[in-house]
Amino acid sequence: xxxxxxxxxxxxxxxxxxxxxxxxxxxxxxxxxxxxxxxxxxxxxxxxxxxxxxxxxxxxxxxxxxxxxxxxxxxxxxxxxxxxxxxxxxxxxxxxxxxxxxxxxxxxxxxxxxxxxxxxxxxxxxxxxxxxxxxxxxxxxxxxxxxxxxxxxxxxxxxxxxxxxxxxxxxxxxxxxxxxxxxxxxxxxxxxxxxxxxxxxxxxxxxxxxxxxxxxxxxxxxxxxxxxxxxxxxxxxxxxxxxxxxxxxxxxxxxxxxxxxxxxxxxxxxxxxxxxxxxxxxxxxxxxxxxxxxxxxxxxxxxxxxxxxxxxxxxxxxxxxxxxxx
Amino acid sequence: xxxxxxxxxxxxxxxxxxxxxxxxxxxxxxxxxxxxxxxxxxxxxxxxxxxxxxxxxxxxxxxxxxxxxxxxxxxxxxxxxxxxxxxxxxxxxxxxxxxxxxxxxxxxxxxxxxxxxxxxxxxxxxxxxxxxxxxxxxxxxxxxxxxxxxxxxxxxxxxxxxxxxxxxxxxxxxxxxxxxxxxxxxxxxxxxxxxxxxxxxxxxxxxxxxxxxxxxxxxxxxxxxxxxxxxxxxxxxxxxxxxxxxxxxxxxxxxxxxxxxxxxxxxxxxxxxxxxxxx
Numbered sequence: 001x002x003x004x005x006x007x008x009x010x011x012x013x014x015x016x017x018x019x020x021x022x023x024x025x026x027x028x029x030x031x032x033x034x035x036x037x038x039x040x041x042x043x044x045x046x047x048x049x050x051x052x053x054x055x056x057x058x059x060x061x062x063x064x065x066x067x068x069x070x071x072x073x074x075x076x077x078x079x080x081x082x083x084x085x086x087x088x089x090x091x092x093x094x095x096x097x098x099x100x101x102x103x104x105x106x107x108x109x110x111x112x113x114x115x116x117x118x119x120x121x122x123x124x125x126x127x128x129x130x131x132x133x134x135x136x137x138x139x140x141x142x143x144x145x146x147x148x149x150x151x152x153x154x155x156x157x158x159x160x161x162x163x164x165x166x167x168x169x170x171x172x173x174x175x176x177x178x179x180x181x182x183x184x185x186x187x188x189x190x191x192x193x194x195x196x197x198x199x200x201x202x203x204x205x206x207x208x209x210x211x212x213x214x215x216x217x218x219x220x221x222x223x224x225x226x227x228x229x230x231x232x233x234x235x236x237x238x239x240x241x242x243x244x245x246x247x248x249x250x251x252x253x254x255x256x257x258x259x260x261x262x263x264x265x266x267x268x269x270x271x272x273x274x275x276x277x278x279x280x281x282x283x284x285x286x287x288x289x290x291x292x293x294x295x296x297x298x299x300x301x302x303x304x305x306x307x308x309x310x311x312x313x314x315x316x317x318x319x320x321x322x323x324x325x326x
Numbered sequence: 327x328x329x330x331x332x333x334x335x336x337x338x339x340x341x342x343x344x345x346x347x348x349x350x351x352x353x354x355x356x357x358x359x360x361x362x363x364x365x366x367x368x369x370x371x372x373x374x375x376x377x378x379x380x381x382x383x384x385x386x387x388x389x390x391x392x393x394x395x396x397x398x399x400x401x402x403x404x405x406x407x408x409x410x411x412x413x414x415x416x417x418x419x420x421x422x423x424x425x426x427x428x429x430x431x432x433x434x435x436x437x438x439x440x441x442x443x444x445x446x447x448x449x450x451x452x453x454x455x456x457x458x459x460x461x462x463x464x465x466x467x468x469x470x471x472x473x474x475x476x477x478x479x480x481x482x483x484x485x486x487x488x489x490x491x492x493x494x495x496x497x498x499x500x501x502x503x504x505x506x507x508x509x510x511x512x513x514x515x516x517x518x519x520x521x522x523x524x525x526x527x528x529x530x531x532x533x534x535x536x537x538x539x540x541x542x543x544x545x546x547x548x549x550x551x552x553x554x555x556x557x558x559x560x561x562x563x564x565x566x567x568x569x570x571x572x573x574x575x576x577x578x579x580x581x582x583x584x585x586x587x588x589x590x591x592x593x594x595x596x597x598x599x600x601x602x603x604x605x
Binding site: 028054060062064065068069070071072073074075076077078092095096099100103106107108109111 | 400401402405406407412413415417420422423424425426427428429430431432434435437453454457458460461464
């Protein structure tokens with residue numbers, strides 16, 4: 001299997017945030033323990049010392065307070081980049097995100113364009129305790145007015161963050177915990193994304209398309225590399241789940257004729273369902289077989305001893321591809 | 327107060343005729359609203375809940391603009407930026423955190439950071455209100471919370487909603503506060519002037535709780551006769567701050583019938599404009 005040394009995700013995001021703070025006086029960071037401590041994952045390490053406690057703000061331990069005050073800050077012209085400590089702690093902020101941040105622009109008849117970013121560490125595989133390993137991106141993907149990004153590399157996180165602070169509507173960005181400090185990842189094609197919101201074809205192939213996003217993109221790539229040359233898998237890293245870049249997926253499926261969607265969030269009413277439905281509507285003629293999904297069953301993320309059973313393994317991805325291409 | 331009463335009454339009529347989908351009457355709360363809005367002046371930015379029609383009119387929202395969202399035309403009928411009267415927020419207490427965040431954001435940029443947040447008694451049960459009070463206290467934000475306590479969260483009476491007054495609760499968060507009856511606009515004005523001076527001088531939050539009487543139901547869809555005694559409703563009507571203050575000014579000889587006629591004419595014109603636009 002080919003792995004290559006990779007810039008660590010946490011360091012990439014740290015550098016991007018530093019640059020954004022440097023370039024734009026309107027940008028400020030807001031989150032629990034992000035200042036003195038540098039964040040529980042040290043993503044914001046050193047930023048408070050460099051930019052001061054006014055711009056790298058240690059928030060109260062209250063997620064609705066973080067997002068609610070950030071909404072008010074956008075009304076005053078600032079660009080807050082919030083951090084929620086863990087995916088499973090997002091829920092107290094959901095009201096402010098869904099009923100307020102997502103709707104402020106319309107409510108103000110366009111007079112306010114809230115560029116507001118909420119960074120959320122996500123996904124499992126790190127022996128997290130309850131609520132520390134979840135993937136709730138599909139929840140926000142359903143909300144009109146919120147864009148949802150799921151980068152799987154530092155380079156993509158950098159591009160997404162730079163875009164998000166200029167978008168004029170809220171962006172939730174999920175950052176895979178297990179990639180924060182990983183030093184090597186499966187090799188990817190160097191093909192650039194067509195735009196900051198586009199998906200990226202990270203492995204060219206001819207036999208089957210796998211659409212995926214987030215941390216598990218690496219497991220998908222590992223499976224694809226292992227299956228080569230017997231089966232030539234194309235891998236599309238969606239990078240955003242709302243809005244979805246269906247053009248890239250459909251274009252890929254038009255060439256390969258097969259689609260598997262892989263994600264770590266649970267399967268039912270998930271991102272895979274939306275992609276499968278879109279391909280059925282707009283790419284049915286190109287399909288050589290049924291679209292399939294590989295994702296955890298609809299159940300809560302288990303205690304760490306059982307997470308291996310919950311998570312989608314490289315072997316499962318390989319098996320699924322072989323079933324679909326045999 | 328008379329203008330607000332007239333516009334409110336016309337909106338109620340328009341709703342009965344089917345021209346508005348819903349109306350949330352502010353009748354009985356005019357003294358609290360006018361007294362507080364005049365006390366803070368034109369500079370602060372106001373984060374209203376959704377019943378601050380008298381404040382809106384004072385800030386320059388035209389009656390047609392005020393009514394537009396209740397006719398389903400828009401989510402906000404006025405220019406919030408120009409009037410520094412921000413859109414109504416229907417999710418209870420959500421605006422309290424926006425108000426504090428806005429004030430912090432303004433202060434960080436060296437801009438006017440005085441913010442007035444309006445809230446009703448019912449909404450103070452929401453967690454956002456407690457979070458906003460705590461945030462305002464620890465950040466020493468220049469936020470004046472004005473709580474109009476009309477005694478009812480739709481059908482839930484105040485004594486079943488809380489065990490302390492709002493003024494007392496604010497002090498628990500480290501926010502100075504006062505409680506002033508909402509029948510007399512001059513008393514409200516005096517208390518809110520003191521509160522505003524505190525916010526400006528101390529650059530710290532303050533909460534004014536103003537008990538008011540709710541004359542009509544929570545909304546035009548709310549049949550308050552179902553849960554409220556006839557005596558209680560009659561009492562609220564009898565305590566009407568608008569007629570009481572008009573009678574007082576008149577009794578003191580400060581206004582005469584010509585003045586009332588002029589106000590009546592103004593109200594009539596505003597009501598006609600509303601009818602023309604919406605009926």
